[in-house]
Amino acid sequence: MRETDFVSGFARGLKVIEAFGETRQRLSIAEAAKLTALDRATVRRSLLTLAELGYADYDGKFFTLTPKILRLGHAYLAATPLPALLQPHLDLLSERAGQSASASVLDGTDIVYIARAAQRRVMSINLTPGSRLPAYCASMGRVLLAALAENEARAILARSELKQNTANTRTDPDELIAEFRRVRAEGYAIIDQELEIGLCSIAVPVENDRGETVAAINIGAPAALVPAAEMKERYLPLLRETQAALRPLLRR
Amino acid sequence: MRETDFVSGFARGLKVIEAFGETRQRLSIAEAAKLTALDRATVRRSLLTLAELGYADYDGKFFTLTPKILRLGHAYLAATPLPALLQPHLDLLSERAGQSASASVLDGTDIVYIARAAQRRVMSINLTPGSRLPAYCASMGRVLLAALAENEARAILARSELKQNTANTRTDPDELIAEFRRVRAEGYAIIDQELEIGLCSIAVPVENDRGETVAAINIGAPAALVPAAEMKERYLPLLRETQAALRPLLRR
DNA sequence: TGACATTTGTTCGTATATCGCACACAATGG
DNA sequence: CCATTGTGTGCGATATACGAACAAATGTCA
Numbered sequence: 071m072r073e074t075d076f077v078s079g080f081a082r083g084l085k086v087i088e089a090f091g092e093t094r095q096r097l098s099i100a101e102a103a104k105l106t107a108l109d110r111a112t113v114r115r116s117l118l119t120l121a122e123l124g125y126a127d128y129d130g131k132f133f134t135l136t137p138k139i140l141r142l143g144h145a146y147l148a149a150t151p152l153p154a155l156l157q158p159h160l161d162l163l164s165e166r167a168g169q170s171a172s173a174s175v176l177d178g179t180d181i182v183y184i185a186r187a188a189q190r191r192v193m194s195i196n197l198t199p200g201s202r203l204p205a206y207c208a209s210m211g212r213v214l215l216a217a218l219a220e221n222e223a224r225a226i227l228a229r230s231e232l233k234q235n236t237a238n239t240r241t242d243p244d245e246l247i248a249e250f251r252r253v254r255a256e257g258y259a260i261i262d263q264e265l266e267i268g269l270c271s272i273a274v275p276v277e278n279d280r281g282e283t284v285a286a287i288n289i290g291a292p293a294a295l296v297p298a299a300e301m302k303e304r305y306l307p308l309l310r311e312t313q314a315a316l317r318p319l320l321r322r
Numbered sequence: 323m324r325e326t327d328f329v330s331g332f333a334r335g336l337k338v339i340e341a342f343g344e345t346r347q348r349l350s351i352a353e354a355a356k357l358t359a360l361d362r363a364t365v366r367r368s369l370l371t372l373a374e375l376g377y378a379d380y381d382g383k384f385f386t387l388t389p390k391i392l393r394l395g396h397a398y399l400a401a402t403p404l405p406a407l408l409q410p411h412l413d414l415l416s417e418r419a420g421q422s423a424s425a426s427v428l429d430g431t432d433i434v435y436i437a438r439a440a441q442r443r444v445m446s447i448n449l450t451p452g453s454r455l456p457a458y459c460a461s462m463g464r465v466l467l468a469a470l471a472e473n474e475a476r477a478i479l480a481r482s483e484l485k486q487n488t489a490n491t492r493t494d495p496d497e498l499i500a501e502f503r504r505v506r507a508e509g510y511a512i513i514d515q516e517l518e519i520g521l522c523s524i525a526v527p528v529e530n531d532r533g534e535t536v537a538a539i540n541i542g543a544p545a546a547l548v549p550a551a552e553m554k555e556r557y558l559p560l561l562r563e564t565q566a567a568l569r570p571l572l573r574r
Numbered sequence: 575t576g577a578c579a580t581t582t583g584t585t586c587g588t589a590t591a592t593c594g595c596a597c598a599c600a601a602t603g604g
Numbered sequence: 605c606c607a608t609t610g611t612g613t614g615c616g617a618t619a620t621a622c623g624a625a626c627a628a629a630t631g632t633c634a
Binding site: 074075076077078079080081082083084087088089090091094114115116118119120122123124125134136137138139140141143144145146147148149151153154157175177178182184185186187188196198199200201202 | 336341368372395398409427436452454
Binding site: 079 | 622
């Protein structure tokens with residue numbers, strides 16, 4: 071790709087949109103300029119463009135995103151067959167397990183939820199398609215990282231902010247890499263309150279007919295009701311059944 | 323706003339992203355150019371920019387969006403307090419009604435789901451935050467359109483593609499405007515299989531402490547289990563309670 | 575309160591980046 | 605083999621970014 075095959079005005083605009091997620095819903099021109107490290111004049115032009123197109127509102131002082139911006143993410147969810155294909159299987163899985171079931175893919179150091187069948191709300195966080203969690207301390211994240219070449223997984227860990235969310239959180243890269251080996255060998259990952267106290271989850275990879283990992287699915291349960299030790303025997307068989315049902319459906 | 327306060331490169335890029343939603347997940351340069359009515363060279367630069375930034379993959383022939391694109395929509399869902407504020411109330415509502423409950427706002431001629439608590443799956447469509455339905459034939463759409471000034475509502479109907487989805491679908495603008503008056507007077511809207519055979523729903527507005535309509539919430543049920551005639555007595559009281567609980571929480 | 579410092583939004587001029595067009599070339603299919 | 609469709613590139617005209625300057629608003633302190 072040549073130097074000139076890059077539209078920097080477009081890239082700058084996308085950066086401005088993402089700036090909204092990091093803080094509040096309202097951003098002034100100067101705030102957005104600080105968050106994006108772009109010139110105030112440039113940010114102003116991007117924001118006015120968003121407003122002109124209806125992706126943002128402007129009251130003369132602050133800009134706020136409008137729901138029209140969801141069209142952009144929806145372009146992915148609607149265009150990609152994976153979420154729609156997984157959804158009915160997650161519904162069934164969730165019903166049989168009596169717990170929430172989700173599917174996600176990897177994006178950088180995060181997992182991104184692409185489909186979800188919720189039962190009771192157990193987490194403090196509100197998860198919907200598009201939600202992100204750090205991969206290193208999520209069961210689906212462990213599964214997805216384990217599917218990568220070890221040097222790639224290590225590179226992602228190096229870029230991750232390995233935060234000690236709870237007393238249980240594993241933050242040592244070597245220890246995590248070792249866990250990835252176990253996950254690869256045994257085909258599942260269990261998280262025992264590493265992300266949030268009171269929450270356990272178990273995940274398996276979703277593989278296509280070539281055996282490539284294209285996503286991960288999990289079941290989450292309150293630790294008070296389902297101790298981590300019981301996660302495997304209670305839910306792994308159900309996850310394996312879903313996994314097996316999906317494999318032939320996923321052609322590459 | 324001056325003419326030069328508009329970054330057309332940015333606007334063109336956003337148009338390219340939206341082009342993915344309309345068709346398949348894979349777009350060639352020429353296809354994207356046709357869909358957006360932009361020059362091939364321009365579309366090519368936009369797509370290469372998306373690929374360079376990791377929002378798209380490029381195999382040398384086709385471009386596909388990556389889950390990173392969900393960051394853009396997520397910037398809205400994370401930044402706006404409304405979805406997170408509504409979610410627990412929808413969960414409760416859904417549990418008490420034993421049916422799915424959702425919240426949406428208006429974007430042009432569509433309603434956009436911003437939160438949802440699903441029970442069993444009744445619709446053929448998979449609804450998640452970001453999903454869109456035509457406003458004119460959805461219960462929440464009727465409520466949101468009824469909240470507008472009548473000439474605005476009429477203008478939106480004029481722009482809508484009033485499709486006869488089922489035998490029950492109302493498509494006459496005058497008839498719809500009359501229905502909006504009734505909705506405004508009585509404070510709720512019921513849809514009896516106008517969108518999809520077998521699906522009934524009832525919606526009420528969510529108002530802030532000034533009485534302005536900021537969203538709509540609904541309950542959907544299978545027509546086989548809950549005839550449209552029973553929707554009101556069964557679910558309207560629950561919706562009204564949720565509505566009342568939300569009002570003081572919504573400051574403007 | 576009033577003077578001053580700081581922050582923020584806006585405008586301007588100019589160097590640079592980008593657009594749309596025209597054309598060359600490659601792949602594909604009848 | 606030619607028609608068709610799609611991709612890459614050079615170029616002149618135009619649009620855009622940047623830094624700086626200015627104006628307005630806001631905050632600070634005596």
